[in-house]
Amino acid sequence: MKIGCLSLALCLPLFLHATVLAQDFYQGKTIRIIVGGTAGGGFDVYSRAMARHMGRHIPGNPTLIVENMTGAATRIAAKYLYSAAKPDGLTFGIFNGYLILGRVLGMKGLDFDVRKFEYIGVPVRDNVVCALTKASGVTSLGQWLAAKPPVKIGALGPGNSTSDVPRVLKAALDLPVSLVEGYKGTADIRLAADGGEVGGGCWAWESVKVTWSKGLESGDVGVVIQAAPKAAPDLPKVPVALDVAKSEEARQLIRAGAIGPSSITRVYVTTPGTPRERVQMLRKAFADTLRDPEFAAEAKKSRLQIDPLTGEEVEKTVAELFNLSPSTVSKLAAVLAVK
Structure with missing residues (x-):
């Protein structure tokens, strides 16, 4: 004492x-x-x-x-x-x-x-999701996997979740993605998607649901896939990339390249x-x-x-x-x- x-x-x-x-x-x-x-x-x-x-x-x-x-x-x-x-x-x-x-x-x-x-x-x-506009013509993962030509995804550049997650999903799931990089922030990607320049983007659901709330509420924007450890409580029916992946190698890629850094x-x-x-x-x-x-x-x-x-x-x-x-x-x- x-x-x-x-x-x-x-x-x-x-x-x-x-x-x-x-x-x-x-x-x-x-x-x-x-x-x-x-x-x-x-x-x-x-x-x-x-x-x-x-x-x-x-x-x-x-x-x-x-x-x-x-x-x-x-x-x-x-x-x-x-x-x-x-x-x-x-x-x-x-x-x-x-x-x-x-x-x-x-x-x-x-x-x-x-x-x-x-x-x-x-x-x-963060729990990263990919959100696409209704105008892109893709409202489900099945439609995205079958999309021709590839869906344009807005992004900042390498070393950023907006670019790296789509690349990982493209490799792990054979998802048709065409990256359009060079945006300065997710606000710019949203504007580009709303204007039809790109189909959407991939970044944190915690941010998407706040900053893109009007599009989500109107049905003009929808979440198509989640690159997260598990489904978000408010996205119970949206596919999770880990569950969709067909091999352990693909799942390992998603964990190391998308989920871990998020x-x-x-x-x-x-x-x-x-x-x-x-x-x-x-x-x-x-x-x-x-x-x-x-x-x-x-x-x-x-x-x-x-x-x-x-x-x-x-x-x-x-x-x-x-x-x-x-x-x-x-x-x-x-x-x-x-x-």
Whole structure:
């Protein structure tokens, strides 16, 4: 008992000192959230909701603002967060976690070690679906499998779930897909699909059902397949890719190339070299925000799902991706056309 009290007596002043220092640092400051996607897209919607509440959970109550930094399938935002942002705890942001898989596969253009990021957390683990417009002429998986010519799918580019998941499904299920890449965000893909440029796109159901709700409710848009571990509770009749796959090799490809990386698609990070105490402060504030009753009420009203990972859990997932077997890495690199 005396040892416990002595330990507390020693540790409590250190904790209070760190809190005071953080409060002194953050008071009156502005924290930028860099979003590697367009305004109105899923990354943006979650980030703006968090920005309205997270400041209350950081000592000194700083202001948080969102800055959209689009391009190169979120690589521009990732590279900025890695090397251009100051490692001072005043900048963190989100890029597509499929870039981490891209780095594992040796994708060119990712000339930085993603393992050195300071991982803050993930607000929701994604379950990717492919949603197509009624105007595309495809409203079921059977129609898609029989489609001639291939269905045009809008996407950002390699190293992004909007591109990688369709590629994996094409290889694993022999799904007729024609990728149209180069969009800056899922909001742009939705607009292109609504305008008839493409048939639809593949990204998180957690985002699709919020940002494309009008199309879903009117019946102009429908979900055709799920690239998720199991069917979403609100999509019980939509086929799951794992169940449709005809071989264990195909299922392994879906797990490694679509389902695994999806858990960290919405990954928030800060710059390598950020002081440890500020990283811990941001991690705690991030987690506390997701439990905040006011944030929860806004999330519910906006239909934003919360299924988080801590920064430590993200680090573990990243390590697992880097430990994929050489044969799996080779297969994925071929399927995802890594160059």
